[in-house]
Amino acid sequence: MRVDLHCHSTASDGTDTPAELVRNAAAAGLDVVALTDHDTTRGYAEAIAALPEGLTLVTGAELSCRVDGISMHMLAYLFDPEEPALLAERELVRDDRVPRAKGMIAKLNGLGVPVTWEQVERIAAGGSVGRPHVATALVELGVVPTVGDAFTEQWLSDGGRAFVEKHETDSFEAIRLVKNAGGVCVFAHPAAAKRGRTVPEARIAEMAEAGLDGIEVDHMDHDADARDRLRGLAKELDLLVTGSSDYHGSRKTVTLGAYTTDPEVYGEITRRATGAFPVPGTGGA
Numbered sequence: 001m002r003v004d005l006h007c008h009s010t011a012s013d014g015t016d017t018p019a020e021l022v023r024n025a026a027a028a029g030l031d032v033v034a035l036t037d038h039d040t041t042r043g044y045a046e047a048i049a050a051l052p053e054g055l056t057l058v059t060g061a062e063l064s065c066r067v068d069g070i071s072m073h074m075l076a077y078l079f080d081p082e083e084p085a086l087l088a089e090r091e092l093v094r095d096d097r098v099p100r101a102k103g104m105i106a107k108l109n110g111l112g113v114p115v116t117w118e119q120v121e122r123i124a125a126g127g128s129v130g131r132p133h134v135a136t137a138l139v140e141l142g143v144v145p146t147v148g149d150a151f152t153e154q155w156l157s158d159g160g161r162a163f164v165e166k167h168e169t170d171s172f173e174a175i176r177l178v179k180n181a182g183g184v185c186v187f188a189h190p191a192a193a194k195r196g197r198t199v200p201e202a203r204i205a206e207m208a209e210a211g212l213d214g215i216e217v218d219h220m221d222h223d224a225d226a227r228d229r230l231r232g233l234a235k236e237l238d239l240l241v242t243g244s245s246d247y248h249g250s251r252k253t254v255t256l257g258a259y260t261t262d263p264e265v266y267g268e269i270t271r272r273a274t275g276a277f278p279v280p281g282t283g284g285a
Contacts, residue, residue, distance in 0.1 A: 001263040004256060005034040005058060006075060006188065006216065006244030010125055011043030012062075013132040015249030018043035019050035022281070026052040028256040032266060032278070034058035034077065034244070039093045040128050041081040051281035058269075058278050062188060063178075064093050066168035067207075070197045071158060072187065074174050075216065075242075078273030079183025086177040089169055094128055096167040101129045103164035104156065108134075111161060113143055131156050132251055147251055151195065158196030171199075175211045182275025186214040186242055191230055192221035201233055208237040213272060218243025218259040220252075240265050 008014035009021045016024060018035060021043075025033035035047050035057060044059050051057050060077040079086060101120055108115050115137045123140075124133045135150035144150045151157045169177070178185050187207065191198055204215070217230045218241075234241045243259040246252070270278055 001031045001266075002029055002257055003032040003261040003263060003266045004030050004245050004247070004259070005032075005060075005077070005186075005242055005261050005266070005269075006036050006062070006219075007033055007247040007256065008037055008062075008249075009035060009043045009047070010127050011035075011040055012037035012128040013124075013130045013248060013251065014127075015251050018047035021247075021249075022047050022051050022055060022057060025256050026055045026281070030055065030257050032056045032058060033256070034060050034075075036060040036062045036075055036077075038062050038128050038130055039064055039090050039097075041090075042128075044081065048279050051279060053281050053283040055281040056278045057281070059276055060183075061090065063090070063174050064166065064168045065171040065174045067171040067199055067203055070199055071168060071195075072171060072199055073189070074169075074171065074178070075186040075188045075244075076174075076178040077184045077186070077269055078276040078278070079178050079181035080275035083177075083181035083275065086181045086183075089174075089177055093167055093169060097129045100164050100166040101134060104131070104134050104162050107162040107164065108138075108155075113138065113141065113162075115141060132248065134162075136251065171207060172210050175207060179211050182273060184213045184269050184272050185211065186216055186240065186269075187212060188216050189219045189221050189246065190215050191226040192219070194221060204233065205237055208239055212239065213269070214240030214242055214265070216244055217241045218261075219246060220254045220258065221246075240268060 009018040063074040135147040242261045245258045
């Protein structure tokens with residue numbers, strides 16, 4: 001069984017529609033794929049309607065969080081998408097994305113980069129707008145060669161010249177909200193230092209005490225040393241270990257199923273969840 005628990009669609013900052021994502025996941029030989037768009041569940045219905053036979057969909061979201069002034073992402077799986085408190089918090093985070101993007105555009109304009117809101121809005125194509133859309137605009141304008149090259153101090157990384165903060169949920173509050181909605185929490189790419197400051201292990205230990213279920217270890221932004229260290233931390237804290245592609249379609253070079261989660265860990269995630277259940281494919285449109 002091949003399980004990829006971190007993928008994005010056009011509902012946020014991926015380039016595959018939810019339907020294309022599940023079809024591509026099946027073509028890539030996956031048995032289970034998770035749809036984890038940023039702070040939104042908008043892609044669920046389309047993905048479920050197109051779900052091929054033999055592929056199981058795990059519904060989820062990647063939540064924008066912050067602890068001690070450090071941005072982090074929380075993968076939330078199989079929560080009730082209509083639970084009022086978590087829904088209200090996701091909407092609060094999403095509503096802040098547009099003014100944040102416009103703020104970054106204003107800073108870029110001040111740096112002499114002729115990016116416009118209309119350009120970024122076109123790139124986002126109705127998805128939850130975020131930094132990758134602004135980064136794609138910089139690629140289109142020839143400012144940087146790749147989306148990844150936009151995430152530097154010169155441009156869009158945390159603290160960069162064109163960086164603008166956004167509303168982010170306190171990490172401990174996010175754990176509480178997800179658990180109350182019947183979901184499972186996994187800290188996404190916790191050692192991805194190139195994205196900015198990382199959360200100290202002591203804080204991860206506190207999150208584990210607060211109900212954090214696991215950490216994403218096998219990820220393209222973790223080198224071998226980081227993976228070994230995180231596996232040791234997970235064992236020490238009795239946390240689940242996941243692996244995922246963090247697939248964004250053509251916006252990143254990583255492919256579906258490049259990193260996967262042990263089927264036994266996937267089974268434990270489904271056992272812990274009470275807010276929703278994996279959806280088996282029946283041969284969608």
